[in-house]
Amino acid sequence: MNAQIDFSSKTPYHVQAEHILRQMINTEKYRSGAILPNEVELAQELKISRNTLRQAINRLVNEGLLIRKKGVGTTVNTLGRASSNARNWMSFSQEMKALGITIKNYELHICWEQAAPEVTRFFRVASDMRMLRMSRVRGSEQAPIVYFYSYFNPAIGMTGEEDFTQPLYTMLEQRYGVIVHKSVEEVSAMLADEELAAKLGIRVGDPILRRKRLVLDATGFPVEFNVGYYRADSFTYRIEAEK
Template identity: 50%
Template sequence: MKFSIDHKSPVSLHIQAEELLRKLIQDPQYQDGKMLPNEIELSRRLCISRTTLRQALNKLVYEGLLIRKKGVGTKVVDAKSISSKSKNWLSFSQEMAARGIPLKSFELHISWVYPEEKIANFFEIKTDKKILKLVRLRGRPEGPFVYFESYFHPRVGLTGDEDFKRPLYEMLENDHSIVAYISSEEISARLADKFIAEKLEVEVGSAILLRKRFVYDIAERPIEYNLGYYKADSFIYTVESRRE
């Protein structure tokens, strides 16, 4: 792959370096855990300082695309594992797009249902009021790895006629002026029952991860109750903490 940065471009050097690194990540020779050229070599070939290069690298490390180890180097995250961070969360479509992972929807179903008591309690509504339920089975072209069930507060204003192939939170904001602002999540281990095993194409009793996401708007009002069932070998959840 050709390494080049336009030093006369109005685009900042670290932005150009970031875009180049994103392309580099897609190169087969660096995928599945392969090490990238070291910082000295990369900065020399790009004719930029190591500080500028490190700024671009740090952005991709933060997004979960690269892993850096002191004294070892930088490598591409294993493409077989989907990484999600606890900060600056995105919709599933946006997560996959940010990582350059091709996404396929195997199922998409919309219905109006009476909420279970736990969902009604979360939304602070009665169980006799129907809410919109969105079901999606998604994954890579070769097969599904996550089954989603999403429930939405009636206040959101969804009709069921929306194009749910679009990124969900982008659609909520642009079409319904609903900004998904806070996400509270729970991750737990589960054994696949018959229903989930059939959806994810695994054996009954296989290890899966259940990811519960509780989403609130800017006013901290609940807008979405989401359940995601992931193949255990296809999902990594990264938590970043800073000591103040």
């Protein structure tokens, strides 16, 4: 390990240790399944206490990036468990990039259809209006993580010919001048039916997380109505609050 703690920095030691660990576990050695050095060795190498190091490791375990196995040690989660932060929301592409996970697109479908009443109410359009619907299955190179679908405000002027392989919100900003600002989200637990099980590569009845996301710009203009279904073994929804 080349990186070391900067004891002259104002950044807390456990935060520095976390950054060092993130760099370390993204190397080929540890992503291939190598066990991390034990806490005693790591703490000695970084010249910090075990308690300080444990704070950093616990953060990565809570995010699903590391897995502790009793009697074995700590290893990288090779499924690439995604984590979403309710305080600083991002697109799925941004979430995965922040975790150093390479995105794989398993399915992508674009169509025009009449949406459900809750969708048309959100966009404040006629109930019989046909709307652009994008659905896709995305994940890491190892396995699917999420199946989701999105409807977009017809006033944006999208055609369905857009390049949806690039980050969605980047495309909306660069092509249409739409800058997303606010996300209103609802998260609930459910069991996978046959369709969701097939898309996510799990068994019928396995637990999944359903996340509904209503996206608006800074003026309150409704941009996107999105619903995502996440594998519960590959996704963590983390909430941070300050008073």
